[in-house]
Amino acid sequence: MADESLERDAKSNFLGMLRELKDMAGFRTTKELFKASQAAVTGTDMVGRSTFYDNYGGKQAQFPEWSRFCRPLVIACLKQAGTPDSPARANGLTDLGSEMVWRRLHHNAERGEIVDLPFTMPSPPDKAPPPSAKARAAKAQRARTRSEILADVGMVETLRALYPRHSLVELWGQTMPICAYPAAATTDLEAVLGRLHGAALPHWAEYDEEFDPHEGREAFDGYVARYGTITEAERRAFFSGPTYALHELDLGGDTGPRLDCKLGRYFASLATSEDLDGELMGALADDPGRPVPLERLRRRRWLHDHVADPVVDGRHHSAAVSHGTVVMLRAGDGTYDVLLPHRSEHVATHSHFNHIAPSGIFAPQTEEPFPPATEFSVERNFYREWVEELYAADEHERPPFVGPPDPEGEPEVLRLKAMLGTQAQLYYTGVSVNLLTLRPEICLLLVIDDLEWLRRERRQRRPFRFGWEYAQTPQTIRHRSTSQPDHWSLRLDADLRPANGLRLDPSYLVPNAAAAIDLAVRALAGRG
Structure with missing residues (x-):
């Protein structure tokens, strides 16, 4: 027994x-x-x-x-x-x-035996067909332009002038366009959550009157119109799913930052938060070395005019909260491998940039107007992304069924739960805010001390394998040590620094990944 x-x-x-x-x-x-x-x-x-x-x-x-x-x-x-x-x-x-x-x-x-479902849950629609050569070339050029802007000093100087209260992350000597606030590392993942304001989920085409009524409303209507013209396959990466969005970020807690949230939608977050990134990039494109004043950033200026500090105050924009987990696999001799795969060409943002996995939007997995209270859980959202992104369980992404599958009943999740406290530890490490988008992220750290874990997971019925959001074949590697063959991981030495003195810079690393890694290294160093 x-x-x-x-x-x-x-x-x-x-x-x-x-x-x-x-x-x-x-x-x-x-x-x-x-x-x-x-x-x-x-x-x-x-x-x-x-x-x-x-x-x-x-x-x-x-x-x-x-x-x-x-x-x-x-x-x-x-x-x-x-x-x-x-x-x-x-x-x-x-x-x-x-x-x-x-x-x-x-x-x-x-008898206490964990078993697999006797049928395979259907997956969401196939990804959209590959873009044309012309479209791919245009997207690649945009990515190069973005990398050049992120690598120059104009971006950093602009953000420091706009947000003097919030220090930018310095990751191994590289300045990143994001701020991070550490927590006293705890295994209580829900410690980050405060109140959830508002009980009802907005309709996916509803725009809040508290948001920018000019360019914001126009952008939002454009996203709704675009959704009506694309194919079902294309909607896989572009739909206005539910989110938990920032209401207020409290930086004065005894155990670390706490988030009050509200219910929101992805298109509203795109129009009022993500688009701030594009506006800033456009303003810096002609001269990446020169900072841009707030007067040239109309969308961002509207927000600054309505709240004293939009980094911590989410009342006048929809800043979808995300969560990201730094997974560190003990590799022996005090070294670790960090999961850091490349995002695929199919994702809407940061194609081919390195990112931590699993990561995703903090959201209820239901379209019900009154989402169950059990969905407002960091732990539940982590387990959902764990099985979706690291085992390619697409049915957890956007369930087309009557009700979503339960991630906490999946064998992959149950195997991980059985390790926690002995061969693995899962921590809440803090909150970051991406200053390009003014969206917060809940940062977690999973340390797996079992040297055989990855080998075993690759032999399971549903083996360890990254989902569609990550590149399935090796990309151009800019951070890898010559001693490690895997294209999806970063080797840290015994001092918790990249092996062989490698540098991670903002021209190819998703800012959220940089902040989460910074918080994870601090927490792991404190763990001893």
Whole structure:
């Protein structure tokens, strides 16, 4: 018999698979499923209905018994999945398992064994077709221009003049266009979260009257119009998903910075935050060595006119909060490998720049107008990105089903959880704010001390493999030591500096990655 913790995780894993079976069958409510389950098996009184509700809501409850609860539920789902309008049929799934397969899964879960879903969840639409040679050349030229601007002094001098209260990150002697505020490293990932203001998620095409009514509104309407003209495949990387956005950043906490958030949308964040980056780049393009005054930055000036410090005050723009994790794999002799892959050509921003993984938008994984409170969780968002980005589990990216899959029931997540506290440690290390976009990021550090971890994960049924947002083939490497063959990692020596004196500069490193690495190195040095 497995220990109590593993048994609990295995049962949670099975309950998560039941939820996914329910969604693929097409049951939109538990009440609807309950009625179908009652009718599925003659003479069964369906004892355990309340148990299912408790487990479905994420509460602790007794593990449901097979014959009087799980069997009717499974039979009802398998029957419903055969109807023409079920999500399973629409996605081409013809085999969701059998009664005997699910009975075996239930039996193994009772014994404390973590098992895999007996069917493969469908992925989001394929990526858009590769761009034309002309479009690729234009994008490459924009990337070169951006690199030149980031490498010159005009950018740094501009940001220092605009935000004198906020010191720029100095990463191994290189100045980065981002500020960072360390926390007392803690394994309580939710320590960063304050209040969530506002209960209702805005409609994806709704623009807040508190935002810039001129250029901001025009840009937002343009994004909405563009969305209506692109293909479903193109929408994979361009859709107005829900976000948790900055309301206020408190830098005076005893344990570190804390974020009050509000509910927002990605297009609003693009129009009122991300576009500040493009405006600044355009102003510096002609002379990257000369700083730009605020008077030339109309979008940014509007924001500065309405709040005293837009770095910490998010009331008049939608600054989608993100989260990024520095993963350090112990390599022996006091050295570490940091996961630092290249972003692919398919992403909207920072193509071919190096970035930490996993990382993503801090957001509820639902389009419900009132997202569940359980989604306002750094830990849950981390686990979702962990399985999506490091195991290419695309179904966690933008679920097209009735309900999103549960990341905390995935075998990859359960294996990681079993290591935490012994062979691995996961910390909240602080908050950064990208001064190009005025968007904050929650920074985490995962240290894996098990030297065999990566080798084992590459042999799993769903092996370690970066998702579509990262380049799958080696790119031009500007940071790699000659002694390390992997194109996706950075070797740190025993002093926690890049091996062989290599330098990471802002012309190819995503600013958020620089800040997160800086905070991670501080936390790891403090850990001893």
